[in-house]
Amino acid sequence: MKRLFPIFSILTAGLLVFAFYQAIWVAPTERTMGEVQRIFYYHVPSAWTAFLLFFINFLASLQFLANAKPSTQRAARWTVIAIGVLGAIAPYVPAVQSQLPAGLYPSSVATTALLIPAIYLLIGKFFSDQALDMLALTAAEVGVIFCSVVLVTGPIWARPVWGIWWTWDLRLTTTLVLWLIYVSYLVLRRFSDSAQTPKLAAVLAVFGALDIPLVYFSIWFFRTQHPQPVIGGGGSIDPRMMRVLLINWLAFSCLAALVCSARFRLEKLKRQVEEAQALESLLGSGESATQSKAQLPLSRGQQ
Amino acid sequence: MSIARPVVRTGGLVAENKEAMNPSLSQTARKEGAPSFWSLTWSTLAKDIRLEWRSKDALNAMIFFSLLVVVIFSFSFDPNAEESRAIAGGLIWVAFLFASIVALNQTWARELRNQVLDAYRVSPAPPTSLFLAKALGNFILVTVLEAVMAPLFIAFYNLRALGPAWQLIPVAVLATWALVVNGTFFAAMSLRTRSREIMLPLLLFPISIPAVQSMVEATRIILMGDGSARFDIVLLLTYDVVFTTASLGLFETVLHAE
Amino acid sequence: MNSVKFLIAAYVATWLIHGTYIGSLARHYAKFKQQMKEMGKK
Numbered sequence: 001m002k003r004l005f006p007i008f009s010i011l012t013a014g015l016l017v018f019a020f021y022q023a024i025w026v027a028p029t030e031r032t033m034g035e036v037q038r039i040f041y042y043h044v045p046s047a048w049t050a051f052l053l054f055f056i057n058f059l060a061s062l063q064f065l066a067n068a069k070p071s072t073q074r075a076a077r078w079t080v081i082a083i084g085v086l087g088a089i090a091p092y093v094p095a096v097q098s099q100l101p102a103g104l105y106p107s108s109v110a111t112t113a114l115l116i117p118a119i120y121l122l123i124g125k126f127f128s129d130q131a132l133d134m135l136a137l138t139a140a141e142v143g144v145i146f147c148s149v150v151l152v153t154g155p156i157w158a159r160p161v162w163g164i165w166w167t168w169d170l171r172l173t174t175t176l177v178l179w180l181i182y183v184s185y186l187v188l189r190r191f192s193d194s195a196q197t198p199k200l201a202a203v204l205a206v207f208g209a210l211d212i213p214l215v216y217f218s219i220w221f222f223r224t225q226h227p228q229p230v231i232g233g234g235g236s237i238d239p240r241m242m243r244v245l246l247i248n249w250l251a252f253s254c255l256a257a258l259v260c261s262a263r264f265r266l267e268k269l270k271r272q273v274e275e276a277q278a279l280e281s282l283l284g285s286g287e288s289a290t291q292s293k294a295q296l297p298l299s300r301g302q303q
Numbered sequence: 304m305s306i307a308r309p310v311v312r313t314g315g316l317v318a319e320n321k322e323a324m325n326p327s328l329s330q331t332a333r334k335e336g337a338p339s340f341w342s343l344t345w346s347t348l349a350k351d352i353r354l355e356w357r358s359k360d361a362l363n364a365m366i367f368f369s370l371l372v373v374v375i376f377s378f379s380f381d382p383n384a385e386e387s388r389a390i391a392g393g394l395i396w397v398a399f400l401f402a403s404i405v406a407l408n409q410t411w412a413r414e415l416r417n418q419v420l421d422a423y424r425v426s427p428a429p430p431t432s433l434f435l436a437k438a439l440g441n442f443i444l445v446t447v448l449e450a451v452m453a454p455l456f457i458a459f460y461n462l463r464a465l466g467p468a469w470q471l472i473p474v475a476v477l478a479t480w481a482l483v484v485n486g487t488f489f490a491a492m493s494l495r496t497r498s499r500e501i502m503l504p505l506l507l508f509p510i511s512i513p514a515v516q517s518m519v520e521a522t523r524i525i526l527m528g529d530g531s532a533r534f535d536i537v538l539l540l541t542y543d544v545v546f547t548t549a550s551l552g553l554f555e556t557v558l559h560a561e
Numbered sequence: 562m563n564s565v566k567f568l569i570a571a572y573v574a575t576w577l578i579h580g581t582y583i584g585s586l587a588r589h590y591a592k593f594k595q596q597m598k599e600m601g602k603k
Binding site: 033034035038043145152159255269280 | 565575583586589594597
């Protein structure tokens with residue numbers, strides 16, 4: 001793992017440079033928007049990555065809560081698998097298929113549904129207990145960073161194209177609320193330093209995830225100004241643009257994975273340091289009073 | 304440990320609480336074992352209402368606070384203009400949302416004194432009954448606030464519903480519950496954090512956005528009389544059902560976390 | 562041509578955000594490593 005990290009970083013850097021070259025010089029210029037449309041190659045992959053990370057945060061938090069008891073652990077696992085299977089079959093049932101909005105293919109719905117148990121079980125295989133909590137924290141924090149990129153590049157694109165920086169439409173507002181929810185999650189983690197923080201944070205993550213569909217539908221009534229989803233939407237995208245978009249998406253996913261692994265290691269190290277400090281102060285108090293007094297300012301200042 | 308004990312000690316006002324304590328509950332607890340879920344909920348709720356009735360601290364603070372909001376907002380735009388009707392819905396709910404923070408913050412803080420919350424933790428009473436009692440207590444408090452403030456709003460902003468006014472009642476009930484159920488839950492959650500008074504709005508407001516959006520929209524539609532507020536009422540109802548279920552399901556985890 | 566300015570701004574902003582975050586991670590990492598070393602000495 002430690003030796004893989006530099007190799008993976010170099011590969012990611014190379015991929016990002018290649019993706020940048022593709023986005024600036026290879027992708028065709030859009031007819032009506034012109035050069036500014038190239039922001040899209042950073043904006044859209046960042047959005048996908050952010051949503052994926054928030055999704056991982058939710059599944060990791062859910063699993064963290066469910067793992068508290070063996071009965072809930074089993075129940076949660078089977079519920080998630082059932083959701084995946086149902087979601088994979090349902091879009092192919094004619095009655096449901098006719099209800100799907102235009103442009104939303106049954107195959108994409110089924111793939112998304114199957115991703116839920118797949119990610120859930122993968123997370124469960126490689127992470128347990130404290131590691132699950134660390135994964136949730138990592139995913140939320142990196143997700144907020146990517147979501148910030150989305151929220152910053154969006155208005156920069158909107159200004160020349162729409163003539164306004166911001167509009168309260170469906171996607172913009174949902175993304176902003178998503179960002180707010182996960183920032184409040186990080187604030188809770190920052191402000192709460194008891195041993196039960198992971199549990200409280202996991203509960204908040206579940207609440208936030210439950211809130212997202214409601215946010216989406218509550219803003220649904222407003223007229224939407226955002227360009228319709230390009231992927232699986234109108235299908236009017238140039239295949240060359242699509243290729244560049246996917247390359248950029250791959251590059252940014254690699255960057256996200258890289259940053260996540262770094263953040264995860266940082267969190268691990270942080271907890272090791274805290275544990276060692278706690279142990280030290282415990283041992284220090286057992287020794288002579290003068291010695292423990294001498295150590296006290298050090299262990300306080302390091303927090 | 305007997306179940307009646309936390310009820311006796313709750314509030315920290317031992318002398319006053321002698322009569323506040325529900326004698327029938329302590330008797331059933333001793334004679335027949337566990338009292339029912341609803342009698343537990345009721346005894347906690349009655350205790351809270353009695354405490355609030357004696358001091359009226361929270362209620363007075365909330366009423367005065369929302370009065371200030373009304374007056375201050377009236378300086379930022381002309382309250383008699385026809386447009387004011389369009390934003391009155393937002394104004395009313397924002398005032399109630401901010402004011403309800405006062406009630407929500409003191410919900411659990413009161414129980415920290417004399418380790419009453421620890422007594423709740425070790426008592427065999429189901430945590431959900433405690434949560435339900437607290438949420439219902441806050442619901443009653445905010446409803447009273449709304450009942451007092453609504454006439455003032457109508458007078459100050461010259462409001463007159465152009466749509467079906469009776470629909471404001473289900474909207475108000477659902478909206479109040481939406482604010483209160485999550486508020487009570489997050490107040491319990493922020494109990495163990497640093498500077499918990501400020502933590503509550505930071506946690507509550509982002510999650511409440513869809514509820515606020517639909518309660519404001521529903522009120523606006525009814526006041527303006529344009530279209531039907533059905534969609535927003537359904538959304539509020541969904542919000543209430545989803546988060547009541549989630550809160551009841553996860554409250555035990557939060558209560559036992561310290 | 563004005564739109565190129567916006568394009569550059571967006572790309573610069575993206576890397577500024579990522580760079581700041583990665584920089585802060587590196588700083589924290591170095592700090593904790595240092596603390597670990599100090600504790601190991603004692």
